[in-house]
Amino acid sequence: MQVLSVASEIYPLVKTGGLADVVGALPLALDRHGIRTKTLVPGYPAIMRGVENAVPRLTFADLMGHAATVLEVEYKGLALLILDCPALFDRPGGPYGDATGKDHIDNWRRFAALSRAGAEIALGRMEGWRPDIVHVHDWQTGLLPAYLRYSAEPVVPTLMTIHNIAFQGQFGADIFPELGLPPRAFAIDGVEYYGGVGYLKAGLQSATAVSTVSPTYADEILTPEFGMGLEGVLAARAADLHGIVNGIDADVWDPDSDPLIKTNYSAGNLKGRQTNKRAVAKRFGLSDDDGPLLCVVSRLTWQKGMDLLVDVTDDIVAQGGRLAVLGSGDAALEAAFHAAAVRHPGRVSIITGYDEPLSHLMQAGADAIVIPSRFEPCGLTQLYGLRYGCVPVVARTGGLNDTVIDASPAALAAKAATGICFSPTTADGLRRALRRTFRLFADTKAWMNMQKQGMKSDVSWEKSAGLYAQLYSSLEMKGR
Numbered sequence: 076m077q078v079l080s081v082a083s084e085i086y087p088l089v090k091t092g093g094l095a096d097v098v099g100a101l102p103l104a105l106d107r108h109g110i111r112t113k114t115l116v117p118g119y120p121a122i123m124r125g126v127e128n129a130v131p132r133l134t135f136a137d138l139m140g141h142a143a144t145v146l147e148v149e150y151k152g153l154a155l156l157i158l159d160c161p162a163l164f165d166r167p168g169g170p171y172g173d174a175t176g177k178d179h180i181d182n183w184r185r186f187a188a189l190s191r192a193g194a195e196i197a198l199g200r201m202e203g204w205r206p207d208i209v210h211v212h213d214w215q216t217g218l219l220p221a222y223l224r225y226s227a228e229p230v231v232p233t234l235m236t237i238h239n240i241a242f243q244g245q246f247g248a249d250i251f252p253e254l255g256l257p258p259r260a261f262a263i264d265g266v267e268y269y270g271g272v273g274y275l276k277a278g279l280q281s282a283t284a285v286s287t288v289s290p291t292y293a294d295e296i297l298t299p300e301f302g303m304g305l306e307g308v309l310a311a312r313a314a315d316l317h318g319i320v321n322g323i324d325a326d327v328w329d330p331d332s333d334p335l336i337k338t339n340y341s342a343g344n345l346k347g348r349q350t351n352k353r354a355v356a357k358r359f360g361l362s363d364d365d366g367p368l369l370c371v372v373s374r375l376t377w378q379k380g381m382d383l384l385v386d387v388t389d390d391i392v393a394q395g396g397r398l399a400v401l402g403s404g405d406a407a408l409e410a411a412f413h414a415a416a417v418r419h420p421g422r423v424s425i426i427t428g429y430d431e432p433l434s435h436l437m438q439a440g441a442d443a444i445v446i447p448s449r450f451e452p453c454g455l456t457q458l459y460g461l462r463y464g465c466v467p468v469v470a471r472t473g474g475l476n477d478t479v480i481d482a483s484p485a486a487l488a489a490k491a492a493t494g495i496c497f498s499p500t501t502a503d504g505l506r507r508a509l510r511r512t513f514r515l516f517a518d519t520k521a522w523m524n525m526q527k528q529g530m531k532s533d534v535s536w537e538k539s540a541g542l543y544a545q546l547y548s549s550l551e552m553k554g555r
């Protein structure tokens with residue numbers, strides 16, 4: 076089976092979050108199921124710089140007003156198709172905004188171009204290759220299923236995956252005439268959304284099936300609290316809505332061989348974690364003691380519940396804990412963590428920024444990773460935590476709920492517990508969860524059992540890749 080995957084980021088070339096990890100890892104896992112994926116991504120500077128000897132495969136004289144070429148190249152086992160369109164993608168900053176984080180004002184055009192190019196490839200315009208299935212990710216690729224649905228040609232089945240419904244790609248109605256869709260597409264069952272054009276909504280309406288990245292999140296987004304306005308659209312598609320948990324790249328994330336950590340270790344011998352713990356404390360300027368060391372590796376945002384964590388820092392310190400935060404995001408939250416660090420020198424510390432190697436060391440050395448998300452489609456950091464014996468303390472939502480087994484008395488007795496889950500997602504809920512964490516930490520044997528149980532959990536792509544393979548097959552049957 077040949078699959079065209081289309082996305083706005085891909086690990087390790089361009090990453091702002093979990094989406095990139097999935098887009099980079101799933102093709103490799105699917106390969107073992109006989110599924111060959113080519114992934115179309117925008118030709119951002121980081122991607123153009125990162126690859127060598129890419130070959131032109133398809134040219135557009137006018138793609139949303141600009142000349143563009145699709146290049147093909149093999150990169151670390153991934154078959155990449157790169158949309159080289161300097162007018163849209165060769166600019167400084169991140170994938171979506173300038174260096175100050177402000178969204179590019181022509182994002183609607185940039186990602187319409189990506190979708191259009193993907194649709195043309197899906198329709199067989201690239202010589203010698205045609206996909207059986209098209210898999211698109213998030214709002215940036217939402218127009219692709221719409222382009223196919225409104226084309227006059229026989230179409231390829233499409234799967235649209237929602238990685239985070241909070242980002243919807245909502246634009247004014249004035250862009251519609253430029254999208255190259257027929258007038259009838261501007262309708263309630265098409266791309267129209269609250270009077271404007273909704274890219275994610277367009278994809279949800281037009282794709283053959285829709286999936287999201289955990290079973291719990293698939294249920295949650297059918298409710299107004301989590302659906303963020305799209306619950307009605309999703310309810311109409313409930314029969315075609317699937318939830319498949321993300322995996323992690325178990326080779327990149329392996330405490331036994333990870334070159335980014337101080338001392339390698341395995342579930343059979345956790346002693347090496349001590350050296351890593353000391354290294355983490357040193358990097359963060361925290362005092363060196365045997366008490367519990369909590370960590371955070373996250374975007375610092377309301378979604379991630381980081382304001383709740385700020386509220387409980389005094390309590391963490393009062394209980395004898397230390398907190399190391401790695402992340403960036405809302406300026407107010409960064410400032411609040413800095414203030415907590417000033418209040419509690421040696422006990423609370425924040426490093427702002429994005430630091431992949433340090434994130435590995437933290438998972439390998441901290442005792443627990445705190446993830447108090449208000450919503451979490453899947454979440455990856457709890458999976459890294461499980462794999463590294465860094466016990467996840469998580470809000471009971473989305474993929475966190477599907478991947479962590481709470482240390483209830485019954486689960487502890489059965490040696491099945493892998494972390495601490497809490498609800499409601501409030502400062503008090505988190506405070507109680509952390510007190511429970513500290514009590515468990517004091518029981519060395521119970522704690523170690525939990526670490527080992529977590530390290531035994533299957534967080535690889537193996538099972539989920541099998542589920543995607545089944546889903547693709549069912550779509551292919553539907554398409555016939």
Ligand code: ADP
Pocket residue numbers: 091092093094096372373374401402403428429430431434453454455456457
């Ligand atoms: P989201 O995609 O919502 O940000 P996920 O948990 O799904 O959350 O994925 C976040 C990914 O980004 C993980 O791989 C995590 O390790 C990584 N990450 C987040 N913040 C940082 C940071 N400051 N430094 C290094 N890695 C980070």
